[in-house]
Amino acid sequence: MSDQQTTPTPAPIQTGPAQVALYALVIGAVVGLMLIAWFLRQILLLFFAAILLAVIIWSVAELVRKILPLRLKGSVAVACLIIVALVVGLVWLMGAQVVEQVSTLHDAVPLVASELKTRFGLDVQQWVAHADYTSWLQDALGYVPSVFSTVSSSILVVAGGVFLALDPQGHREGALLLVPRSRRERLRQTLNLAARSLQHWLAGQVIAMVIIGGATAAVLAMFGVPSALALGLIAGLLEFVPYVGAIVAYVPLGLAAIAQGVNTFWWVLGVYVLIQQSEGNILMPLLQKRTVEVPPVVALFSVVGLALLFGPLGIVLGVPLTVVLLVALRELYIIDVLGEPRESARSDRIRARPTRRA
16 A cells, blocks of 8 residues: 555536536526516515514604503504604694795795896796696696505505514514524524614614704794794705705705895805705714714615615615615624624624614
8 A cells, every 4th residue: 555645536516417407496596586576676665664664663662661551562553643643743734834835935936037037147937938838737647647656655665564563573483484494593683683773773863853953943043934943844854865855855945045035045055054064974973873874885875776776765765774784794694604703793884783582
């Protein structure tokens, strides 16, 4: 026998007809699931919206249970009543504001038209006189199916959110039955972390909305703009929508401000921009140190990408969906697959607190 040890030759991989068929079946199943997810992407996003609503209801229910000795379903019912009362109150305030803004806009149109003609040479009155109102009406009627679709989707999200809030643990355990038994506990922990991260993100958003709404109302009142409280409320609510919300919020603010004069309009615009910049560079970093921090570039591209795929709903849900995906990425890939220590994986860019089971 030779003293040198020979390295065993690895056995060749069997590639018989059965193995080829198995590989083809797996690849076909993966591609099929991806196609199904693509065709059902709108439903999947609505389902996530229902989950987000359930987290909101559950968070309010937790506060109710700290005050009142109620069981789960009772606290959820009280939380739903509180949310409905808030929504009705907001709709009433916004409706009154819309009526007032229509009147304000009617009074401000001559002033704005004169200002545009003087400064930019734009004759708005001539443009309105020659406008094709029939075409405008046809375009408006084209949005009717979208309105019905939005209403039906909203009803679906509300119903789904209430059902999920009434039995979060049962729905979670039912979903875990679809994965192998050995992975269920780890996925259960990840789902709990994702839910708690959404709660922390929502808490940060609510604080920012209150501060932005209050600051905006105070500025408008300082400049003598009518309905300052309602306009501040609108600005605070639209703060929930990243990037786009701040721009949309200034439309009613600008209409109300310009009725007080062009100088008031520019002063309000300047202070509003200052408030928004302070919120993005000072307030949100302070809040994210105690809640959930999403890198700005990730948030921006997630909002843009989901807006291209899903439209306005993608803009609204882009950041909370990114929060969930960051938690899943950290727990299931960075920690489980790459083997990074938990403290190393929980960087300032992907932060979430551990949680108990729901």
